[in-house]
Amino acid sequence: MRTGVASGDRGDIGRRVLVLRRRWFAVRLDGRSVVVCAVLAAAIAGMAVLALMTGSYSLGPGQVVSALTGGETGLVHDIVVEWRLPRVAAALVFGAALGVSGALFQSLLRNPLADPGVIGFSQGSYTGALMVILMVNGTYWQLVGGALVGGMATALAVYVLAYRRGVHGLRLIVVGIGVSAMLRSLNTWLILKAELEQAMAAAAWEAGSLNGVTWNQVIIGGACITVFLLPAGMLSRSMRQMELGDDAAASHGVRISLVRVSLIVVGVALTATVTAASGPIAFVSLVAPQIARRLARTAGITLVPAAFVGALLCLGADYLAQHVAPTPLPVGIVTVVLGGGYLGWLLFSEARRRL
Template identity: 45%
Template sequence: MKSNRVLRTPGGLSLRLDVRAVTVVVLLLLAAFAASVVLIGTGDFPIPAGDVVKTLFGNGDAGQEFIVNELRLPRVLVGLLVGASLGLGGALFQAVTRNPLGSPDVLGLGQGATAGALVMIVLFSGSAAQVTLGALVGGLVTGLAIYLLAWKQGVHGYRLVLVGIGVSAIVTAVNGYLLTVSDIVDATRALVWMTGSLNGRDWDQVWPLLAVCAVLVPLVLVNARGLRMMEMGDDVSNALGVRVERVRALLMVAAVLLTATATAAAGPVGFVALTAPQLARRLTRSPGPNLLASLCMGAALLVTADWASQRAFGADQLPVGVVTGVLGGVYLLWLLVTERRAGRI
């Protein structure tokens, strides 16, 4: 069976359809939906999956309507949107840098967002909204600094990764300093935020995330063809009519916004941006950035990790960032060993 099929439209256009990639995307969407239904039904008041689905479609009783729609659905939607944003942002960074380690976790964007949040917590004792705004600004400023420092007649992938690692080290030191000068209450609050968690998330976090994704996801997908051509090299891409630096800058801005917004909503949830694109590529076995598959993989990964943490330790005992950090760390070690054996690092 061929994995690629060519669809011809009445107007004479030919579209290549990767059947395996489409199948993987559909299966990941179903997995994300199934994990979301199970997660909504998990808690101190368990609800069967069938009743969760009925309640989501408006056929539940009053008690189930309140528990599902007001208490648990916002948390799950934040998890899906954060996972999707991190998965897509990670795929963009890895495609632009042409490096499997070129993710927000390695480049320091999470640390930059953490610095912005710590400034609001430690120096200003800010509210939850102010901490969220601080994290968003911190991530954007860090992303801009990395891009400008890596610029030299264009942005080379490995130079971007090296600059990102250096900036990450500096910002990590700043974060450590902010924690040492804070009082015990602010330090405890900061450490909880730095772990990455979906606890207590409500509709106030859902709407900004949904708005950002509604704008940026179509923008990124429209430019996917140019990004794929850029994998052949800047010279070839320019010859094919791709405005390389414009597309690269646009997609970098989109990746930074997606990552910073996700971090602002849920804290620095580690390694989803690193692992989701790699797992998506291995499932689709397709060259290119696999943007849509990475988005779906990120969403499925995060809600599944949140469900696992709740099943093992209870709803408020283990933040999801701990689970993704452990799994992502194991995956990173495996990836490093694999890349070294292949002679690429």
């Protein structure tokens, strides 16, 4: 372990960082990023308690804390631990995974519009899971497998179609948008050909919903996401060096092609795991990395702040989805509204900057 001033990463010169290094694994802790993450963690804790308190059976903060620490039994314990906590935990875990996935793609493609949903990977994961639902009415493990296969196949197709003496960010995004449109049409056709009950369930799930999420899905999904986050952390240093350009990264010994493919695989795996449990939750992976970068004031994309912002966004959107309308809404509807507004602002600001 050593403490020092960063010297090799663009935009971080003169900033105090703590580097925890253990053989092949290294974690950079920027001072401002640590403060930002601490503030976000406090906001997440407050939002989680509010979500656990609010519902048709209202509770006080003391009851919630007591139930979480084992001091409550009976109805209060069941409401907090068995009914509401799985949904809150799912929002936090899945939101963090989407934030990291978006950060990986935006750093890799050096484009703030590089989102798994925009470039078709989320649609591919949804197509794979949808086929499992409609054909075999599979278990959650089978949904995860179908979503992974669909997402990886889509990533491979987009990568191959976009390859012209290398893969450039804008070309991959344009190809991904086209593939996403084709897959969306395929998904619509599959739903129209399905039985009525299956079609209604699949259509509701397509909006992205945490309704009915169980501890089993949270535990399995959380375990898969944890496994996928480990290589993301291992690749973060190479990812930051690649933001300086492929030539500069190669001069530091980074194996560009291997790292690029590895980042795509990890990003797709994170997105597919979330999609298998809740359907495609749109725009969280687009918005979270950019908000995190602005809060931490870093030139490049950082994974940990993006995970915290993603968790807070998903939890806040799910709270609004449950309580803003007379009937609970899928969380994906709220994230589309918030993310669409952010996307419009981002496009407007980019257009003004280039004029």
